[in-house]
Each structure stands twice: as structure tokens, then as C-alpha cells.
Amino acid sequence: MLTETSRRLRLASVPNGSQKDKERRRPGEVRDAIMKVLSSRPDGASVSEITHHVRQLMGDATSSSIRSYLRLNSESLFRRENRGIYSLRESPDLYASASLPHSAFRMWESGNVKLIEADCFEWLRQRDHNSIHGVVMDPPYGLVEYEPEEQEKLRNGRGGVWRIPPEFDGTKRSPVPRFTVLSPRDIDDLGVFFFNWGRTVLPALVPGANVVVASNPLLSYVVSGALARAGLERRGEIVRLVMTMRGGDRPKAAHHEFQGVSVMPRSMWEPWLVFRKPIEGRVQDNLRKWKTGGFRRPSGAQPFGDVISSSPTHKSERELAPHPSLKPQRFLRELVRGILPLGEGIVLDPFAGSGSTLAAAEAVGYASIGIEKDPHYFELAINAIPKLVAYKNLKNYEFDL
Helix, strand or coil, X not given: CCCHHHHHHHHHCCCCCCHHHHHCCCCCHHHHHHHHHHHCCCCCEXXXXXXXXXXXXXXCCCHHHHHXXXXXXXXXXXXXXXXXXXXXXXXXXXXXXCCCCHHHCEEEXXXXXXXXXXXXXXXXXXXXCCCXXXXXXXXXXXXXHHCHHHHHHHHCCCCCCEECCCCECCECCXXXXXXXXXXXXXXXXXXXXXXXXHHXXXXXXXXXXXXXXXXXXXXXXXXXXXXXXXXXXXXXXEEEXXXXXXXXXXXXXXXXXXXXXXXXXXXXXXXXXXXXXXXXXXXXXXXXXXXXXCCCCCECCECCCCEEECCCCCHHHXXXXXXXXXXXXXXXXXXXXXXXXXXXXXXXXXXXXXXXXXXXXXXXXXXXXXXXXXXXXXXXXXXXXXXXXXXXXXXXXXXXX
């Protein structure tokens, strides 16, 4: 908790602007801090406990403003357990503010693919319950890298949080986000984001629906913990064996002095977290009722495995869909095919990007829905999906299409 003296010193150290501007908080900052505190306390906490931890997260915050926020939102976001005791409501779809009707969302369709321009939180809150059979997504797991400012830097080739690798042997390499630059606050925000997303998606999923989430070794523990707290059941992870450009570098500005040192291990794998909405009864019961609860085998003699050999996305494929996080169709088709155990249902990608997951679903004969809120990537996906569906530069499939 900041004293009045330290608060004034902090304000005095901020250049330019009025004191009112210096004291102004970003929209939703108090809300996010309260939700972060309560997300780790499923049995609830007192107002004084909430206030104490909110102040640890964001500095000076009045107990009256926190108490008022809790009281005013006790019918939507929070449950009043007892006098002065609050917890998060368990109903995942109660995080909604005013929502747009589905008819207000721009939609593009091709074959079994539906692509919708919308914020996935808004769309999921309006989705019918028990209507999605599987999720495969490569989300903005650093969050910072998909803020408008960072995207503008990326598109202008200026970098920012995105590392723009130099050309090597005449080959231009794809940008990669530098997650080692994330602050503790960024990482906390990441946990809150995925906790809220998990609670929002749960009602739309049928029991037994698989949720497969791309991550990376630096941040997977944050995403995994948040989704488990949200009510999804952790079922392990799928290892994508791939040599990336992350790690392995010598100390910056001291390459020659420490030629035998790697600052961190060169990444040779990528974790894809596996979760499931809890099933109803036994797996066989869930399969009969909901068509979900397991993974589709590549063949009768071979189980679906948790290691998939891969490679960086080929240049010929990146030219069809110039997205910085594009994953190869060979890998995605094998993964997407596996998440519907009976080959029936709807696959959702709530962060569609280039539409590569939707293209993979179309290629293996599944219906899919993609949500993308960035107009630039929405237009990119419309152009890229048909090309990715037709893409044939694939080797050594582990299954028959």
C-alpha cells in the first residue's frame, strides 16, 4: 500500500499532463485486478483481503471504489457469499456486457467453413450451449504482440516485441515474438485473459469436447493453470517436434567473448496443451450422446499419439497466407483430424488469424467456425483459406485424408 507521500512522489515523477491525467487508470484496470484476485480464491475473499491484494497488483486503490465495484456487479460478475465475502460467479457466460447480435457480425462462408469477424468473447457469449465439439487454436498467448501498436510495428518491419530475424543464406525468416521481454504484469494479464476465456467458452462446448491450445515452453504453465481454474479438465499436451529460431543465441553484444555459451536452450519442440470439458458418465456414454470424449485414431492399429513430427512452415505455404504465426498444413490436418473422435461435429478456432486451422478442417472433411477480430487478418483469411485447402506440398501423412 502506498503512503500519501510516496503517491505524490510517484505522480511528480510522471512528466507532462495534469494530475488528473496522471491519476487516471486504464479502462477495466480495477475490474481485471479484482478478477485476478478472486480467480485464485474459488471459495471467495473478504473485501479487505481483495483490497489488499488489488493494491499489491496496481498500487493505490481506494477500498470504497473496490467495494462499490463488487456491490454493483454482484448480479453479473460476482457472488456475495456472506456479509462482505465475494467470489466469482461460476456461470461462465455472466462476464458479458452489452453484446452485439450475431446478425451484426460480418461472415464469410466457403464449403464447410464459416469465418466471422468478431471478438470471440462477444461471439461465444451468444453461442448456443452444447454446440461446439472441439477447439484448436493458436492464440495470442503473449497478448502484447497483438496489440494495435505492436501489429503496426510488425507490418512496417520495425519489430517492437516482434523479433525480425535477418536473412540467412538468402532466405528471409518469419518474425517471432520475443516473450522474454514480457513483464510480470504482462504475464499476470495473460493468466486473467485465459481464465476469462475458459469460463466464457465452457457453456458452448459439448461435454467431452477437446480444447487444444498452442503455447510455448516459457508461458505454457500460465495458460494451463488458468484454463484448469476455469473448469476445463487437463488431459496432457501434444508435442510438436520442430526446430524454431527461439533460443540458442550467445549473450547479446558479447558473442565473441562467450562463443561457447547459449543464453537459453534452442527450442526444438512446441507444447500444444490438451484440455477437455468434463464428460457425462463414462467415455462410451459420452461418445454415444455427444460424439466426443476421446481422439480419433489414425488407423485401427495405431492410437492417436502425443508427439507429432513437424517442420517450420514452408516458404511456398507462407506465401499463400502471410501471417507471422502460420503453422504448416501437414501438422494442422493431423491434429485437427484427431480432435473429433468419430469425425463428427464442429471445430472452432476463436483466434482464426490466417484461417489455417479452418483450412485444415475443410481438408479433412470437418465443419468449422473461425472468429477473427482484426479486419486485416479477416481479409487475409478469406483470401488464404481456399489456397491452403488446395495446398498439396505435404509429405508422409500419418493418416489417409
